[in-house]
Amino acid sequence: MKMKNFAIFLAVLLVLGGCKVKKKEGVENRTGKLSVVTTTTMITDLLKVVGGDRVEVQGLMGSGVDPHLYKASEGDVNKLFTADAVFYNGLHLEGKLVDVFEKMRRRNRVTIALADALAPSDLITSKEFAGNHDPHVWFDINLWEKITLYTAEKLSGLDPANADYYMANAKAYHEKLAKLLVDMKKEVAVLPEEKRVLITAHDAFNYFGRSLGFEVVGLQGLSTATEAGVKDVRKLAELIIDKKVKAIFVESSVPKRTIEALQAAVKDQNHNVNIGGTLYSDALGNAGTPEGTYLGMYKYNTETIVNALR
Known part of the structure; x- marks a missing residue:
């Protein structure tokens, strides 16, 4: 009987040990940083600027990748579902990822469309594209300034302890964007x-x-x-x-x-x-x-x- 109890006790320890290892697999638990996945390279760059050394950023798409045609691999889906938040463009730019984002929201995962920072009057519509809005909003520097501040607000909501840090980074970058537009x-x-x-x-x-x-x-x-x-x-x-x-x-x-x-x-x-x-x-x-x-x-x-x- 004692041997049986010992075996049960050992099994429980192994299960608990396995749980601890699994918990450490996430970026947040391993580094103490907020774990963020981004879609396009423009958004990856922005999150690195605003998030600085307080955010671990994983970008899905690389240089030369067309977001209109991009399909998520099994590894991508795993990254998306295990991240603390996913930042993406929206306005159907990542057309083939829409279903993945919808599944994430149904499972209460955090997905943030940066185009939500913009008012309808900011956007360009197109008769040639079924009346949808043009998704290439990063090419208006004024709109990218709005999206920069929105990004800082969203990061602050996810990580309130570093809110001042995110806002300071966003404001400093805002000044660089303003100078770029003048130039x-x-x-x-x-x-x-x-x-x-x-x-x-x-x-x-x-x-x-x-x-x-x-x-x-x-x-x-x-x-x-x-x-x-x-x-x-x-x-x-x-x-x-x-x-x-x-x-x-x-x-x-x-x-x-x-x-x-x-x-x-x-x-x-x-x-x-x-x-x-x-x-x-x-x-x-x-x-x-x-x-x-x-x-x-x-x-x-x-x-x-x-x-x-x-």
């Missing part, structure tokens, strides 16, 4: 208004155009899930010729074949248009490079556009 407006001012026609692979730059005074035309719609047809290419080729557009642009997260087809269509009509460079649209550049940050990406894009269209 980029000066950059664009050297380009005559009639040359401010920006043509890219898909409609990612409407907020950029609204903010800095460009007419923006994308070969594909708001989502890269839609393909450009022959009629779209011909129509845009005619616009390029009519407005004497000097350059069109490839995007880092979108295959360049559509822009190359557009260039060929212009050439077929005895005109030439250059490919002015590759812009970062739905993803930042490589980590460790200036373009791997929001500030560096925005500066690079603006300078590339202005230099090619002069």
Whole structure:
């Protein structure tokens, strides 16, 4: 009988020991930091800036990844469900993750759509995309400033002990964003208004155009899930010729074949248009490079556009 009781006691110890090990698997328990998962590279960069050394950030998407088409792997789903919170863009940008987010909310997991920081009047709608709002809100620096403060508020709610720290980081970054906007407006001012026609692979730059005074035309719609047809290419080729557009642009997260087809269509009509460079649209550049940050990406894009269209 004593041996039986000892065996039961040993089994209980093993179970409890196993529970302790499992509890330590989470980032929060291992490091004492808030565990956050982010979707796009822009949001990953923002959470690292605002969260600083008090937040452990895991980004799902890397450089060159198209969030419109991104599907979660089994490992991604595990990260999402075990994090303290998930920060994502919203407005259907991460279209193939919507079902995952809904399941998370049903299980009371914290999911935060950063576009919720914005008022309807901040957003651009599109008739071409079933009346939905354009999700590429990071290309308006003023909107990104709002989203920065919203991020700090959400982190503060999750981790009240570090609320002052998060707000201080957000305010310091807000000042950098304000300076960036002033600098980029000066950059664009050297380009005559009639040359401010920006043509890219898909409609990612409407907020950029609204903010800095460009007419923006994308070969594909708001989502890269839609393909450009022959009629779209011909129509845009005619616009390029009519407005004497000097350059069109490839995007880092979108295959360049559509822009190359557009260039060929212009050439077929005895005109030439250059490919002015590759812009970062739905993803930042490589980590460790200036373009791997929001500030560096925005500066690079603006300078590339202005230099090619002069």
